Amino acid sequence: MTPVLTHGAADAPPAARRPLGVLAQRVENGLGLAVDAVAGSLVLVEIFVLLAGVIARYVFQKPLVWSDELASLLFLWLSMLGAVVALRRGEHMRMTGLVSRVGPRAQALLETLALTVPLAFLAMVLWPAFEYASEEMPVVSPAMEISNGWRATAIPVGLGLMAIMALLRLARLHEGRRIAVAVGITAALTALLWFAGPSLVPLGKLNLVIFFVVLVAACVFGGVPIAFSFALATFAYLGLTTRTPLLVMVGRLDEGMSHLILLAVPLFIFLGALIEMTGMARAMIQFLASLLGHVRGGLSYVLVGAMYLVSGISGSKVADMAAIAPVLFPEMKARGAKPGDLVALLSATGAQTETIPPSIVLITIGSVTGVSIAALFSGGLLPAVVVGAFLCTVVWWRYRKEDLSQVRRFTKGQITRFFVVALPAILLPFVIRAAVVEGVATATEVSTIGIAYSVIVGIFIHRQFDIKRLPGMLVETASLTGAIIFIVGCATAMAWGLTQSGFSQDLAAWMQSMPGGAAGFMLVSILAFVVLGSVLEGIPAIVLFGPLLFPIAKAVGIHEVHYAMVVIFAMGIGLFSPPFGVGYYGACAISKIHPDEGLPHIGGYILALLAGLAVVAAVPWISTGFLK
Template sequence: MGPSEVALILFGVFALLVIVRVPVAFALGLACVPVFFIDDRLTPFLLLNEMLKSYNSFLLLSIPFFMLAANLMNAAGITDKLINLSRALVGWLPGGLGHVSVLVSMLFAGISGSSTAEAAGVGGVLIPAMKKQGYDIEFAVALIACAAVMGVIIPPSILMVVWGGVISVSIGGLFLAGVLPGTMMGLSFMVVVYIYAKRRNYPVYPKPTGKELAAAIGNAILPILTPGIIVGGIVGGFFTPTEASVVAVLYAMLLGVFVYRRLGLRQLRETMYDSGRFAAISLFCIGTASAFGWLLAYFHIPQLFVDMVSRWGGGITSVGFITAFCFLVIGCFIDAIPAIIIVGTILAPLAASVGMHPIHFAIIGVISIAYGLVTPPYGLCLMIACTVGGIKIKDAIRDTLILFIPMLLVLVFVILVPDAMLWLPRTLMPNLVK
């Protein structure tokens, strides 16, 4: 079989299984089976072999540890301290609690690395609070869902760890490259909140006194140190991403058990169980997606795609828009991690062929696939926020689309101005990022 026939079988069977509601992780593995049986050179045992090889990765250990760190921070009541700090810093602006929601999401993103943990943790507190203060529930849900996307853009980020491991890109460089687009996204959300607040007369908090501001900063300073410890340790070469994830867990346990005293044995046991359960789901997706990706590479399907696209011509900018479009579409239907393994490996040779910097390519891909967390029918963060707010997804679509406009503008900026994304990695990691 040639590359085109194999691609038709793989993607055709996968699409059919997804349509009949087979879970994506299983659909990816089952889509490989016909090819293993049809081609005489292959055996079905290779499916299990490739899955096991993908799990034999020290880097992948960071995924369950980062998830555990985020859940421990949630259980330790870190969210409340971040809310108090955000209220003191931006709560006095028009639409106070809306600005607080955005800033809390930015701060929590620097701790968790997970958008779903952020949507559940921040949304569980702030959506009811916004509703109580007279905010339209549809806007509150849309804002929390869209702001949660920053959880995988502002470092540390689980998706960046996966991307770095799969496509061999500096994870420290990816973390640093995510700072600017994440910050731009947060500021753009605040502009939208300001406009909504002026038109709908949302309430504000009184300006804090100097003493109140100092108290809020003092109570939140220890959690805020988390991203500095993780990213600074990786960039400074003190530990690897996996070791950084373990340090994050130990630091979260230290805060929760000894400093804030909110974590007992029961809470620790429940948090570890939940983290292990969700990590197992993600890792199983990685296994089946890796087998799927191995078949793509074995039959040279990425090169087939490169040859097709290269006939159209174009350079870095056009490939950037192609990358964004592919990830935006695929993100509507499947989880981010398998999408990275499959689509990322297909598009990586195309990006290399036009001379696109691997970190620039990675940031476009991570941001684009992260947007799938708020785009139906998948839209996991939107689902979580709607569940917390007690509304249907269709009710939040209008406000989500409005908030999606600045998100797309940030993505366009990332595509058009690669040097802005690469400035921080090149400045702080000159030996690794050229």
């Protein structure tokens, strides 16, 4: 089940029965096809630009100095237009656990509010977005020497198109009376916050609870998409309780969506689709099933191991999941695995493998705290194995009674033949990692080598390459990219808002005053970073709190590498745990499984992660034993 903006049984009649709905459908189709075409084309252009940069630099020894700049410019447009495509398709991540449990009328109203609330935010943020783009006009890029306004304009254009799509979806999917009620509720709540603004200012840091806990929770559990919940809370907090110009928030949104390393996300999503289309996925699954198919939970063990092997290649955990899930999940579902359990395990492995080099989180810690990056790389391998062992224990327990009576057991000769057929697919992760290690390509560019490799294998070895499927794959890639990157951007803006409140300094001072010495400080750090990871993501949390807390850890006698591993795992657990962890929704988007389906299954895996974290925290040697 795709994580979509679902609609209840009490929704309006089909568009064909209502003139306004018919018109909205026609406009949406026409505009949607145009946006789809541009967004899909941008994915293809990004692939060629980055691949050309690799070839020019490594083969011809003549680097294209403008390739990264052009890729960055196009990436913001891809992300914003992809977010438009995702809104049109209803693919922005949201929680519908509460929505699905209320009556038909209440459910229909909440579904309508899930469009009117984002629409209110989009209407309010459009002018600051245009102001921000205007402010960026005088800035000139160093290599291409063009105005940065060309890149920044993607934000107001994307936000404006999202507003139009939201209006069209309202007209197409909901009746006029319900739209009027939802608009009235949204307007009333907006007015209430606006008039309460002067009363909120004297509350100081209590506003953090009001906006980033109460308001975010109300929006999330009410079914508003996660990204818009984060963005609305940040916009309201800054606009009502501070004197910060709102175009600054747009700048933080831009900053969060513009990290070049995030470009690996769409490329690995497309690579995953390409692996399936060329038959490489089928060949790999056939070999893995023949090897471990007769073992209870065998493919779940393969998922844990596969995430360990590919983790860190792209620098983005979502990209890592995109390289694995499309390959393994179809066969696992065919063998009876519950989709909710699959996405829960995938999310848990995302947290488990955060310390595996070359991890962008490790690099960030080293850069902001002065800890040796080489030491962090050496210390990150074994902790992930320990935590992975706990996940495998849960897999064993859940699948200990799996019915294998219909599972065929293959001979050694058959397994060998499957291995030969699957060898090109098995070699792909090693080709990608070798390209990074040998300096052939950066973590951002390396996926293009994987794409070129997969195309060659599909055409000349497997002889399976359906070019008619490419447009759909490109648009799907753009949609998933937009949904994921827009959440990252909104989370980054929210993290900046928390920073400006002085929350980070207050938290560091409070943690330092806790009793219990090293053990007490470690326990408080774990609790704090689980929460911070769910709200801020890994990199923003490290940038905010790393320089403050690592000196304290060293002062109380905790080895810096050991503390780094504990902190990373704690943040990972927060990042990949619902209801606030955006990593969990990224796993759902990649898996095309509704977030609600994973909720009943993820509890056991979170307990396993916590148990593994406790062992890593209690035994420093796991993190420091291999340091020189």
